[in-house]
Amino acid sequence: MKLLLLKTLLQRRARDEGFTLPMVIALGFVMILLGMTNIVKSSEENLNAITQNSSSDALAVAEVGITKYRELLNQNRILTIYNDDQWNTNANVTGQACNDLTTTPTGWEDGGTATAPNDTTKWWELREDTDGDGTDELIGEYRLVSYQYDIDDDDFDSSTPPTNNNGQFSPSDDNANTTDDFTFNDVTYDPLGVIGTSNSPEGYNPTGILTVQGRSTDGSEAQIKVEIPLRINQNDLENLDPALWIGSTDTTYLANLNGNLGSLTVTDGNVVIIDAASAGSSGCSDPADGASYTVISDAREVPSISSIASKRTEAVNAGINNSIPVTSPAVLGKTDDDPYVTPPSGATFDEDIHCANISDCRYYYDLSATDITAVTETDGIAKVTLYVDGNLNINQDLGSNVSSSYLEIYVTNSGSITIDSDSTNTINALIHAPESQLTVNGTGTVKINGSVWVDKFVNNATVEIEPDTTRISSLNTAPSYKLYSTATARTPRPLTGSPTNWVREEVQ
Secondary structure: OHHHHHHHHHOOOHHHOOOHHHHHHHHHHHHHHHHHHHHHHHHHHHHHHHHHHHHHHHHHHHHHHHHHHHHHHHHOHHHHHOOHHHOOOOHHHHOOOOOOOOOOOOOOEOOOOOOOOOOOOOOEEEEEOOOOOOOOEEEEEEEEEEEEEEOOOOOOOOOOOOOOOOOOOOOOOOOOOOOOOOOHHHOOOOOOOOOOOOOOHHHOOOEEEEEEEEEOOOOOEEEEEEEEEEEEOOOHHHHHOEEEEEOOOOHHHHHHHOOOOOEEEEOOOEEEEEOOOOOOOOOOOOOOOEOOEOEEEEOOOOOOOOOOOOOOHHHOOOOOOOOOOOOOOOOOEEEOOOOOOOOOOOOOOOHHHHOOOHHHOEEEEEEEOOOEEEEOOOOOOOEEEEEEEOOEEEOOOEEOOOOHHHEEEEEOOOOOEEEEOOOEEEEEOEEEEEEEEEEEEOOOEEEEEOEEEEEEEEEOOEEEEEOOOOOOOOOOOOOOOOOOOOOOOOOOOEEEOOOEEEEEEOOO
16 A cells, blocks of 8 residues: 555656655655654653652652651650750750760761751761672762751641740650640640640640751752651650669769779669760760660659658657668658558548558658668568668668568768678669769679669679569559659650651752
8 A cells, every 4th residue: 555655656647747756755854753753752751761760869868868867866855856956056955965966976977077967058978888899889968958846736837937846845854744834745645635625735746847858869859848746755764774874964974984884783674874875075985885784875864853742740750760660650751652642632641540551551751961871771561761861871781572662762962872781782772862972882792673873873892783673562553663652753755756747848
């Protein structure tokens, strides 16, 4: 058919003279045009494919950047509640002795320059061994565009300037959250609750709004914004498991402490040291793990000592002996609630009824303004809490074989604590002294079944610490190392959830 058409076009007829040749030429031009169109179209499709691949590479790098910054927030959780422009200016952040963010985070490539992670002009290199030759190659870069802390879920898509929510959380301690602008940390957030009720006070829904750019090796860029939910981690203290908790921020002490905890064994617990997270900072190198313990660096302070809400009138003015058996009348107060709570209005306390069995009550001794030179005994049956406002010396076995929560020793202010042992002494107790130095001397072995939470720890002997994870026979069913009688309400630091609301934005 095609040959017939061509033959017909090429036939010479008088009336077709001058027409056939132009037709052939025109047809040739049409074919050439179609060919060029196909070539151009193919080139555009190829170019689009290359562009899409490059854009996908940049997007993948941005996603890695989101992951890196979430790791940073988890390692330094005080950052979660401050906008990025506060990370190196706000006193609450820079006051963390060794977490000043002036050095490159662990695992981040810095391209030869130690730049703070909140520098929005800094591109962080992403390297990977893509061909298996043992050499990491540059596969892209990422940078922070912004991080914004939002407590009421109104800034993610808002065009108005964001509200300043900086610091409206309680990230540095485990006490009840009563000092900041909201009381939301004391309840469970319910996203379906009614605003203003206990389930959703003030519409509280804390999130971190994180925006990161990624750049591929060919210069293509992509930008992602996500919301990172911030929640109260109710298991935070349990995960921390503080057998020995050292709260000093004295950089000289911390530097000398590095690898120098003495002959120390910790079983089923950790050594927690405040703010010793940035190796290389002056006085802030990480204390090394020991053969029998793990060191955890943590930004929060040792929990403060909470006072008893009220006192039992029948024993307030009683005298105090240096040696304290619980059968002594020298008690500050006693209660059938453990931990102590204020009794309901109109309720009366009858020791003969409520404490017929002495082990059902807790007895509080106030040793204010008294140096205790020989704490040598408790009866091992009742639960006892000692408040010491002075120096404390322990020189013999101490406590109950039931649970360390049966003896709690609180040293207020900066009274020193000394344990002297020339044999094997066992202490079943919590020793809680956030402003005090504990010094252990002697040629013997001190076994502490409980926990030690102090400002400084100086070990010149052999010390074995094992947190008490038993449960006690009272209304308090928490393991005794986790929840002691005078610290009933704890607010652990924020914990980041998986990023949500992923949005790809125009590159700024």
